[in-house]
Amino acid sequence: MILKDRQPFADSISSAHKIIPQYRFSSCDFARAEQFVAYDNEFAAFGRSRLPPGRYARDGFCAQRVGYLLNGLRVVLGETEAYSFSQVQRPGLATDWGHWVMILRMRGWADVDIEGNSIRFEGYAVEVRHEDQSRCGHLSGGESLFLYLPREKFVGIERLLDGLAQAANSVRAHPLLGCYLGAMGRVLVNSTEADAVSLADATLSMVRASISYSKDAIAEAEMPIMAARFEFARKYIDRNIDSPALSPDGIAAFLAVSRRQLYKIFDSHGGVYSYILTRRLEAAFREILASRGECSISRVAENYGFTDMARFSRAFRARFDCCPTELRVMARREVDRNSFLCWLRGDGPETDVA
Structure with missing residues (x-):
């Protein structure tokens, strides 16, 4: 899968909310x-x-x-x-x-x-x-x-x-x-x-x-700058979360910063590697849950860059206190017994309640 946003002048995002040139x-x-x-x-x-x-x-x-x-x-x-x-x-x-x-x-x-x-x-x-x-x-x-x-x-x-x-x-x-x-x-x-x-x-x-040229002013300016850069990096990661090519080098190139600067941007978020891992695990969690227990765990893991199933399961349990197969079983049971959840998802018949 090709990483998005590689070219600075390319229209690589199709979104109604994108900044429109004046x-x-x-x-x-x-x-x-x-x-x-x-x-x-x-x-x-x-x-x-x-x-x-x-x-x-x-x-x-x-x-x-x-x-x-x-x-x-x-x-x-x-x-x-x-x-x-x-x-x-x-x-x-x-x-x-x-x-x-x-x-x-x-x-x-x-x-x-x-x-x-x-x-x-x-x-x-x-x-x-x-x-x-x-x-x-x-x-x-x-x-x-x-x-x-x-x-x-x-x-x-x-x-x-x-x-x-x-x-x-x-x-x-x-x-x-x-x-x-x-x-x-x-x-x-x-x-x-x-x-x-x-x-x-x-x-x-x-x-x-x-x-x-005030050191205090430059230090004061760093906070909004770092926040803005992190926000751009976060959106870039989310757009490319299912790309095996997603890496710190690619993020640094997108932001036009050095690896050292990139590590500083993610320092308060546990580090860039940890952040990417967390976002991929969260995406896998959502996909398993959204599948209502019908997904293949190995396919989900592969979709988000995990080639080692044992490592995926360990990281998943460390993050969510359950393994992927346990989440799949829980998702299936919730759909089976929770008519309100079915109604919210549009699975049940549309009926008027007096």
Whole structure:
């Protein structure tokens, strides 16, 4: 069975509750010769674009941007081919929202001209600008994340953000911020509407902590961040609970964290291995119970990654104080004697009771 949620830009979850993008742009919606011009016009308020030497508009240009709204925070994921960008002053196009924007190159790099110096942003280096500030530079092909920060959510630390947006100070955001934003970008597309608030809270906490460089602030921000990461990991595990490929390495890759960070996330939950085992045992318990005593214990064990029946039975008894076969017998007896349970499950005839 293939693990779900492996590709960051893939629509791997079919759910009515998935976060719905508020904005989309795709150059694929235009004729090949019009793709680069369409991209340049769409984002002209933030600078003009030009193709690298040897490339022409008639060759086509692959680009997409998808925008999400997370409890007042706007996050944009973008993917483009290589191009150069330059400053522009075009009255009437500049915005006046008072936002800052943080840019992370999730894949690839950007060489940005800041006061005559070319600064490369790649890896976990975060570029900070005022939202209406354009710069010159070159962008490699790749993926980027844009986080727009409304001024009203950062009362009291506006000067810190303004300082980061000026000149070479842009390279001084704490590296933990880039690590967090990269992880958020990779889980965002597979998040649900219910995740939006916790994700926004964790992001605001991380931004505040990372720009202040306060150890206390960073420590304080860890709690909502860890909670959000655990929630994403929990949902990933539940979606892949019947996959034999489910492993700590796969979870760490999905969250874009190291194994050490993953162990820290699960530290208060008994460890990642113990958590996966518990969730698999609970899933097996529910399946045996739902089968009303008619299931094959060996098939249930195999469905949830247990190849050793003796080990499965021992772990099951340790968790539920009964072995799988005992649970199956109890489930069968309950169905046989409990007419109310049959009625709840829709097994009995629908009759009116006077």
